[in-house]
Amino acid sequence: MADEVKKGLEGVVVAESALSHIDGDEGKLIYRGYTIEDLARGASYEEVLYLLWHGELPNRDELDSFSESMSEEREVDDGVMNTVRELAESDSEPMGALRTAVSMLATYDPDDDSDPADREANLRKGRRITAKIPTILAAFTRIRNGDEPVEPRTDLGHAANFLYMLNDEEPDDVLADVFDQALVLHADHGLNASTFSAMVTSSTLADLHSAVTSAIGTLSGSLHGGANANVMRMLKEVDDSDRDPVDWVDTALDEGRRVAGFGHRVYNVKDPRAKILSEQSEELGEAAGDTKWYEMSVAIEEYMKEEKGLAPNVDFYSASTYYQMGIPIDIYTPIFALSRAGGWIAHVLEQYEDNRLIRPRAKYVGDEDVEFVPIDER
Amino acid sequence: MADEVKKGLEGVVVAESALSHIDGDEGKLIYRGYTIEDLARGASYEEVLYLLWHGELPNRDELDSFSESMSEEREVDDGVMNTVRELAESDSEPMGALRTAVSMLATYDPDDDSDPADREANLRKGRRITAKIPTILAAFTRIRNGDEPVEPRTDLGHAANFLYMLNDEEPDDVLADVFDQALVLHADHGLNASTFSAMVTSSTLADLHSAVTSAIGTLSGSLHGGANANVMRMLKEVDDSDRDPVDWVDTALDEGRRVAGFGHRVYNVKDPRAKILSEQSEELGEAAGDTKWYEMSVAIEEYMKEEKGLAPNVDFYSASTYYQMGIPIDIYTPIFALSRAGGWIAHVLEQYEDNRLIRPRAKYVGDEDVEFVPIDER
Numbered sequence: 001m002a003d004e005v006k007k008g009l010e011g012v013v014v015a016e017s018a019l020s021h022i023d024g025d026e027g028k029l030i031y032r033g034y035t036i037e038d039l040a041r042g043a044s045y046e047e048v049l050y051l052l053w054h055g056e057l058p059n060r061d062e063l064d065s066f067s068e069s070m071s072e073e074r075e076v077d078d079g080v081m082n083t084v085r086e087l088a089e090s091d092s093e094p095m096g097a098l099r100t101a102v103s104m105l106a107t108y109d110p111d112d113d114s115d116p117a118d119r120e121a122n123l124r125k126g127r128r129i130t131a132k133i134p135t136i137l138a139a140f141t142r143i144r145n146g147d148e149p150v151e152p153r154t155d156l157g158h159a160a161n162f163l164y165m166l167n168d169e170e171p172d173d174v175l176a177d178v179f180d181q182a183l184v185l186h187a188d189h190g191l192n193a194s195t196f197s198a199m200v201t202s203s204t205l206a207d208l209h210s211a212v213t214s215a216i217g218t219l220s221g222s223l224h225g226g227a228n229a230n231v232m233r234m235l236k237e238v239d240d241s242d243r244d245p246v247d248w249v250d251t252a253l254d255e256g257r258r259v260a261g262f263g264h265r266v267y268n269v270k271d272p273r274a275k276i277l278s279e280q281s282e283e284l285g286e287a288a289g290d291t292k293w294y295e296m297s298v299a300i301e302e303y304m305k306e307e308k309g310l311a312p313n314v315d316f317y318s319a320s321t322y323y324q325m326g327i328p329i330d331i332y333t334p335i336f337a338l339s340r341a342g343g344w345i346a347h348v349l350e351q352y353e354d355n356r357l358i359r360p361r362a363k364y365v366g367d368e369d370v371e372f373v374p375i376d377e378r
Numbered sequence: 379m380a381d382e383v384k385k386g387l388e389g390v391v392v393a394e395s396a397l398s399h400i401d402g403d404e405g406k407l408i409y410r411g412y413t414i415e416d417l418a419r420g421a422s423y424e425e426v427l428y429l430l431w432h433g434e435l436p437n438r439d440e441l442d443s444f445s446e447s448m449s450e451e452r453e454v455d456d457g458v459m460n461t462v463r464e465l466a467e468s469d470s471e472p473m474g475a476l477r478t479a480v481s482m483l484a485t486y487d488p489d490d491d492s493d494p495a496d497r498e499a500n501l502r503k504g505r506r507i508t509a510k511i512p513t514i515l516a517a518f519t520r521i522r523n524g525d526e527p528v529e530p531r532t533d534l535g536h537a538a539n540f541l542y543m544l545n546d547e548e549p550d551d552v553l554a555d556v557f558d559q560a561l562v563l564h565a566d567h568g569l570n571a572s573t574f575s576a577m578v579t580s581s582t583l584a585d586l587h588s589a590v591t592s593a594i595g596t597l598s599g600s601l602h603g604g605a606n607a608n609v610m611r612m613l614k615e616v617d618d619s620d621r622d623p624v625d626w627v628d629t630a631l632d633e634g635r636r637v638a639g640f641g642h643r644v645y646n647v648k649d650p651r652a653k654i655l656s657e658q659s660e661e662l663g664e665a666a667g668d669t670k671w672y673e674m675s676v677a678i679e680e681y682m683k684e685e686k687g688l689a690p691n692v693d694f695y696s697a698s699t700y701y702q703m704g705i706p707i708d709i710y711t712p713i714f715a716l717s718r719a720g721g722w723i724a725h726v727l728e729q730y731e732d733n734r735l736i737r738p739r740a741k742y743v744g745d746e747d748v749e750f751v752p753i754d755e756r
Binding site: 004005006007008009010011012013014015016017018019020021030032033034035038039042043047057058059060063079082083086087090091092093095096097099100103104106107108112116190191192193194196197200201202203204205206207209210211213214216217218219220221222223224225226265266356357358359360361362363364365366367368369370372373374375376378 | 382383384385386387388389390391392393394395396397398399408410411412413416417420421425435436437438441457460461464465468469470471473474475477478481482484485486490494568569570571572574575578579580581582583584585587588589591592594595596597598599600601602603604643644734735736737738739740741742743744745746747748750751752753754756
């Protein structure tokens with residue numbers, strides 16, 4: 001049993017964490033004891049960041065001071081912005097651009113030479129990273145469209161300021177609230193692969209920027225953060241086909257295609273985040289007078305449940321929500337990173353508090369005792 | 379037992395691998411069945427890369443073709459080189475600069491839009507990443523010293539070309555050989571933390587550049603790749619103290635300081651790589667007519683064995699070897715990355731061949747059922 005191969009580490013418990021807990025049978029997600037429903041409806045993204053990093057929800061004064069300490073860090077140094085411009089003009093993949101830019105932020109961070117496990121320095125670094133990601137992402141998206149970046153504003157919340165920088169237009173309250181809720185929903189989720197990669201990186205006492213850079217790269221894969229963009233590409237394919245969504249899915253399943261946005265390793269029932277996002281998707285459709293994306297999503301959800309017994313995950317409804325907000329499809333995954341940065345940083349703070357190098361083993365299945373033959377005798 | 383916390387994943391087997399195997403009791407390391415001693419003495423770094431990536435040692439024609447396909451990829455695009463210049467002029471940490479530059483390479487890779495699991499595309503990407511790391515590192519090191527980068531040459535081997543670009547002077551055969559051996563010794567080492575982080579990243583079907591970027595960040599920590607630089611800083615401190623090395627170490631141990639370069643999670647006896655590097659360190663000292671660093675290292679090794687029962691690891695002797703080659707101390711860890719890139723890429727190729735998302739679990743130890751109170755009532 002000692003040598004049993006735990007490929008995927010499924011079910012293996014690698015850490016204790018007080019951050020978030022998923023009950024996959026009940027479809028329940030909590031952050032530090034609060035249900036995701038309460039937080040999405042009652043707390044802003046900044047409140048949730050404070051909760052994850054400091055252990056409790058802030059009062060008004062604490063929140064104001066915390067929010068200000070982040071909003072004043074939104075500007076990004078010219079060195080990084082020049083690289084973002086170069087990447088946008090070279091048609092970089094958005095996740096690759098974000099990974100590169102966040103990695104580069106380290107050099108300009110005033111705490112770059114701090115002890116990697118210095119909690120106060122890491123909280124400052126964490127606030128800076130989280131504050132600057134929206135600026136980087138909005139600038140990248142605008143530059144590749146031929147537009148100039150929009151400077152961040154300090155008088156808007158995290159969610160509203162991103163939409164403002166993206167569109168050069170202040171969002172109305174509904175859009176800002178929906179986006180803020182989406183950020184809350186994506187802020188943390190146990191030891192998903194990107195969070196775990198951040199922990200592995202920080203376990204060598206590598207710095208916080210290294211850990212977040214690893215996590216962005218890990219999130220970019222299609223089995224993780226890449227899924228939300230794939231859902232929207234699928235919904236557009238269904239729409240373009242002019243076919244009934246259920247017929248389309250039926251054919252896709254017959255052809256052995258994977259229907260994006262269904263199933264999750266830790267949920268056996270509907271992901272609670274999908275429930276909240278489906279309401280947002282409906283609300284946005286009603287506000288715009290066109291609920292077709294919402295209706296298409298519901299039809300597919302019902303059919304998948306009936307045919308396959310599979311429930312939608314968070315990506316299934318974030319797709320139509322973001323689409324109806326006018327966000328370009330290929331930045332859905334970077335937006336996931338923009339939110340999850342909060343969770344990554346929280347887990348890295350926990351890792352440093354009681355660190356142990358993460359170094360598993362492989363079972364060697366290769367050759368042994370091979371005789372070496374010099375190259376000219378091969 | 380199901381919920382036993384495997385912090386550090388010590389002893390947990392997460393994969394099968396045919397790449398390298400460590401026998402920690404015998405002090406034996408093999409790559410695909412060949413002993414590290416045979417490879418260090420008889421094979422070049424390029425032969426070892428071919429062995430790791432293709433499963434067998436190349437014959438002369440295969441090696442020539444492989445080496446050429448790498449040497450022609452040594453040049454780095456202007457976009458990346460401009461960022462390297464900016465980082466060098468901003469006094470970036472070398473590992474942070476390398477992490478950023480390698481991440482950025484993705485955008486300019488002709489296979490950037492390939493399927494992440496396309497083996498042939500990954501072999502091309504792997505050759506490009508490995509070929510360009512020395513160019514990036516040499517340019518970074520020269521620019522921060524106020525010198526201009528030196529263009530790579532295609533007529534030199536991987537090791538010799540790096541030393542040539544670093545010093546603007548072709549190395550003699552002894553230096554080139556010693557450096558090539560050091561690269562062979564560091565090329566792979568089971569599932570160390572950096573390799574494992576590359577596997578976690580690629581397990582989401584993130585691309586090879588994401589995986590190698592994660593690994594560089596992970597290697598930068600002082601519990602992993604950062605150790606070789608710490609050994610040299612310690613040896614210089616011993617030298618500056620004008621004290622007998624054994625007395626110095628004795629005092630350091632009394633004061634509770636950790637002596638860098640000793641102990642390893644998987645070796646219970648002397649690391650076979652340390653044996654080979656100690657011979658190189660001695661040889662370089664004799665060639666220069668001054669064996670003080672070698673002698674100091676031997677004295678510390680003997681005392682640590684006697685007092686603590688600890689044997690030196692690879693970092694302990696790579697320190698004085700690199701120092702005697704005139705390599706700046708703070709690029710020892712990037713040089714480790716320059717070599718280990720070969721192993722990282724080999725393990726990612728294995729991961730893609732039979733992929734499973736790596737997603738462990740945490741044991742939740744936080745609050746439950748906390749009542750949500752709106753902010754103005756807190």
